[in-house]
Amino acid sequence: MDPAEERRHSKRQNHHINMLGFVADSEYGIPRRCPCGGRLINEVRGKEDYDTLPGKRFFTCKNYELSVQEELERLTKRVEEAEQVMMGVSNLSKQIETLEEEVKILSGR
Known part of the structure; x- marks a missing residue:
């Protein structure tokens, strides 16, 4: 069979199968x-x-609008938590730097 014809036949089969699915779904209604x-x-x-x-x-x-509002609140809370973690990391890096300087000073004596 010609590859182009085979492709057209395959597309027709897929279209037919999709239509059967649409009909089956429509029997359930909205x-x-x-x-x-x-x-x-x-x-x-x-x-x-x-x-x-x-x-x-x-x-x-x-509940769509309500769920969107809840999602927005949840994401806002996650952003605030991430900001707190970032500030904590920044503070820890400063503390590590000061401790390293103190260790250098003490070891130099």
């Missing part, structure tokens, strides 16, 4: 709950929001 347990909100994209695909439907979790 989920009523998010995996986190929150309620899903049905939204429609307006023309003023985006130029492409106005009227497209999409679904967001009721």
Whole structure:
């Protein structure tokens, strides 16, 4: 078989398999709950929001904004902890330098 024809045939098979999967998924319908347990909100994209695909439907979790806020707080806390560690390392390096100088002074006598 010609390699180009084989590639086209493979693409057709993949497309057909994907369509079968889409049909199988559509039988379940739109989920009523998010995996986190929150309620899903049905939204429609307006023309003023985006130029492409106005009227497209999409679904967001009721807890989405809350989870974003929680994630932001968690990341802020991690940044503050990292800053404290960096300051601690800086202080330790200064202490090591002073101790090395004292050792040199004491050993020189």
